[in-house]
Amino acid sequence: MSIHVREVSKSFGSFKVLDRVSLDVPNGGLVALLGPSGSGKTTLLRIIAGLEFPDAGHIEEDGQDVTQRHARDREVGFVFQHYALFRHMNVFENVAFGLRVRKVPREEVRTRVDELLRLVRLEGLGGRKPGQLSGGQRQRVALARALAIRPKMLLLDEPFGALDAKVRVELRQWLRRLHDEIGMTSVFVTHDQEEAFELADEVVVMNHGRIEQQGTPDAVFDQPATPFVMDFLGTVNVFHGRVENGRAYWHGIPIDYPDYPHAQARDARVYLRPHELELSPVTGDGSPVAGHGQQAPSLLASVLRVTRTGALTRVSCRPQGWQTELHVDIPTESAQRLQSKLEPGARVAITPRRARVFLPDPEYAI
Amino acid sequence: MTSPRAPVTHASPVVNAALVAAAAAIVGLVIVVPLASVFAEAFTGGASAWWVALTHDADTRHAIWLSLTVAPVAVVINTVFGIAAAWLVARFRFPGRSLLISLFDVPFSVSPVVAGLALVLIFGRQGLLGPTLAWLDWKIIFAWPGLVLATTFVTLPLVVRELIPVMEAIGPDEELAAVSLGASGWQVFTRVTLPTIRWALLHGIVLANARAMGEFGAVYVVSGHIAGVTDTMPLRVEKLFQEYRTPASMAVASVLAGLALVTLVAKFAIERRLESEARDLATARAQDAGHP
Numbered sequence: 001m002s003i004h005v006r007e008v009s010k011s012f013g014s015f016k017v018l019d020r021v022s023l024d025v026p027n028g029g030l031v032a033l034l035g036p037s038g039s040g041k042t043t044l045l046r047i048i049a050g051l052e053f054p055d056a057g058h059i060e061e062d063g064q065d066v067t068q069r070h071a072r073d074r075e076v077g078f079v080f081q082h083y084a085l086f087r088h089m090n091v092f093e094n095v096a097f098g099l100r101v102r103k104v105p106r107e108e109v110r111t112r113v114d115e116l117l118r119l120v121r122l123e124g125l126g127g128r129k130p131g132q133l134s135g136g137q138r139q140r141v142a143l144a145r146a147l148a149i150r151p152k153m154l155l156l157d158e159p160f161g162a163l164d165a166k167v168r169v170e171l172r173q174w175l176r177r178l179h180d181e182i183g184m185t186s187v188f189v190t191h192d193q194e195e196a197f198e199l200a201d202e203v204v205v206m207n208h209g210r211i212e213q214q215g216t217p218d219a220v221f222d223q224p225a226t227p228f229v230m231d232f233l234g235t236v237n238v239f240h241g242r243v244e245n246g247r248a249y250w251h252g253i254p255i256d257y258p259d260y261p262h263a264q265a266r267d268a269r270v271y272l273r274p275h276e277l278e279l280s281p282v283t284g285d286g287s288p289v290a291g292h293g294q295q296a297p298s299l300l301a302s303v304l305r306v307t308r309t310g311a312l313t314r315v316s317c318r319p320q321g322w323q324t325e326l327h328v329d330i331p332t333e334s335a336q337r338l339q340s341k342l343e344p345g346a347r348v349a350i351t352p353r354r355a356r357v358f359l360p361d362p363e364y365a366i
Numbered sequence: 367m368t369s370p371r372a373p374v375t376h377a378s379p380v381v382n383a384a385l386v387a388a389a390a391a392i393v394g395l396v397i398v399v400p401l402a403s404v405f406a407e408a409f410t411g412g413a414s415a416w417w418v419a420l421t422h423d424a425d426t427r428h429a430i431w432l433s434l435t436v437a438p439v440a441v442v443i444n445t446v447f448g449i450a451a452a453w454l455v456a457r458f459r460f461p462g463r464s465l466l467i468s469l470f471d472v473p474f475s476v477s478p479v480v481a482g483l484a485l486v487l488i489f490g491r492q493g494l495l496g497p498t499l500a501w502l503d504w505k506i507i508f509a510w511p512g513l514v515l516a517t518t519f520v521t522l523p524l525v526v527r528e529l530i531p532v533m534e535a536i537g538p539d540e541e542l543a544a545v546s547l548g549a550s551g552w553q554v555f556t557r558v559t560l561p562t563i564r565w566a567l568l569h570g571i572v573l574a575n576a577r578a579m580g581e582f583g584a585v586y587v588v589s590g591h592i593a594g595v596t597d598t599m600p601l602r603v604e605k606l607f608q609e610y611r612t613p614a615s616m617a618v619a620s621v622l623a624g625l626a627l628v629t630l631v632a633k634f635a636i637e638r639r640l641e642s643e644a645r646d647l648a649t650a651r652a653q654d655a656g657h658p
């Protein structure tokens with residue numbers, strides 16, 4: 001089922017949670033609503049589910065207006081953030097609930113629930129109470145319960161938020177495979193960009209009740225539409241710079257910026273991702289260390305500290321004459337090769353491989 | 367996790383023993399001895415005399431019957447009101463909500479006698495609704511409906527007060543999940559809400575019933591104290607006592623005291639269930655937070 005959200009607004013008291021939000025979810029798509037807390041993503045999900053009603057705007061399912069249709073009649077599978085399992089029922093009864101209230105015959109309930117428990121790999125645990133399950137198991141019960149009614153779409157609110165890191169990654173991959181198997185239109189809410197990028201076909205970045213950008217993970221990451229998206233997706237170094245003649249200048253280093261061909265110089269914000277900076281060791285006077293050639297214009301800095309974060313190593317440096325720090329992520333392998341040349345106090349040259357420039361909106365002063 | 371019975375502080379054995387002895391003495395003097403003496407008095411003439419005192423006096427029989435009918439009606443009213451009010455307060459935010467919660471407590475802070483007088487002022491013959499009630503030929507004060515009203519008033523907070531914290535702790539998500547799975551309002555209530563609050567509800571009902579059976583002040587004012595008509599068990603105890611029929615009075619009192627003991631046991635059993643459910647909830651929350 002395809003979902004179309006049209007100009008939906010919602011306020012709680014004087015607080016505007018959603019401000020004319022429009023969104024399309026294609027049939028069979030797996031879409032992530034990504035944003036910081038308070039960005040309105042959970043409210044949007046609940047409005048799609050019929051658990052909340054918008055103040056203005058419409059929700060369409062397969063072209064049919066369902067805005068005022070109650071959750072009970074939406075045929076939506078909803079997985080709550082803390083699973084909301086019925087604590088007094090065992091796993092079997094939890095999964096069977098949607099079938100029982102529909103008066104499905106006993107035999108059919110048994111067959112369907114057994115089939116679902118197999119699907120979520122919980123066979124044999126039907127007699128357990130939710131309190132006797134681990135977080136990951138409870139999350140799968142919640143999923144089986146939502147799928148039992150053969151919903152037309154699946155909505156998940158922070159589905160992995162309450163799980164520890166390892167279980168989270170496993171479940172994420174499992175959910176992706178499950179989605180590919182049953183191909184149900186799914187929307188999930190998350191504040192974790194890694195989760196959104198790994199799981200979703202399409203990512204919707206939200207902030208302050210508005211959609212900042214919607215696109216594939218690659219598109220959103222590589223061509224962020226707004227400074228917020230740039231800032232929200234991963235760490236970023238932000239600087240004041242200037243643009244003129246199709247180039248942006250960052251501490252005298254030119255970066256191509258064809259979007260601004262005008263001769264008149266303007267202030268701009270330059271965003272640099274730590275992994276898109278290059279770092280090479282230099283001697284005390286700034287000349288390249290033998291074997292580490294460097295031609296492009298670069299910025300001289302001294303190393304403050306080196307932190308390994310897994311496959312990447314973060315080098316924090318302070319460029320000459322700066323008060324602030326600059327972060328550079330390099331592959332841990334290269335860091336290990338450069339080890340002695342990256343000790344605190346060592347001199348390095350930093351070259352931006354890529355940068356994004358956002359001009360301040362002329363209507364708003366920044 | 368540390369055992370709940372682990373000592374919090376380490377007082378010296380002497381201080382410890384002195385405190386335990388003081389507590390035991392007070393509990394013994396104020397609770398155990400008076401209660402025991404009620405039973406002792408009631409059974410001075412033996413079990414058969416006790417039985418005769420309870421059953422061979424028509425007015426006493428009527429008082430027992432009246433208490434056994436008034437209290438359950440008041441408890442049922444309280445239960446329905448308690449569930450509805452707790453649901454309203456726990457699931458919705460509206461202007462005046464905290465004022466409403468405070469109003470639930472009024473019957474606790476108002477003296478029962480005052481409550482009874484207030485009811486007389488409204489429903490009595492000279493009262494606000496007096497003429498209307500006379501015209502309808504409905505008798506409320508000095509009659510059974512008045513007893514129910516007074517009993518309901520004084521027990522009003524007991525059920526709702528038990529349910530509000532439990533419903534707030536559980537939150538609305540299970541109910542919303544049931545709705546999204548296609549349950550009707552009634553199905554949500556009977557299959558999800560009611561089972562999750564059942565122990566708290568039973569706790570409230572037991573307390574309300576004990577209070578309803580034992581209520582004296584408010585009922586005294588609205589009943590008019592008519593033997594064989596509006597005397598409930600507590601009123602009967604007092605009347606028999608005033609008439610120097612102490613053994614008969616104590617026989618009725620022992621029934622009330624026995625009821626209190628049964629309530630105590632039921633309350634204890636229910637509280638253990640409630641505690642274990644609260645523990646389950648806490649464990650579940652901790653696991654959610656990633657600390658199994």
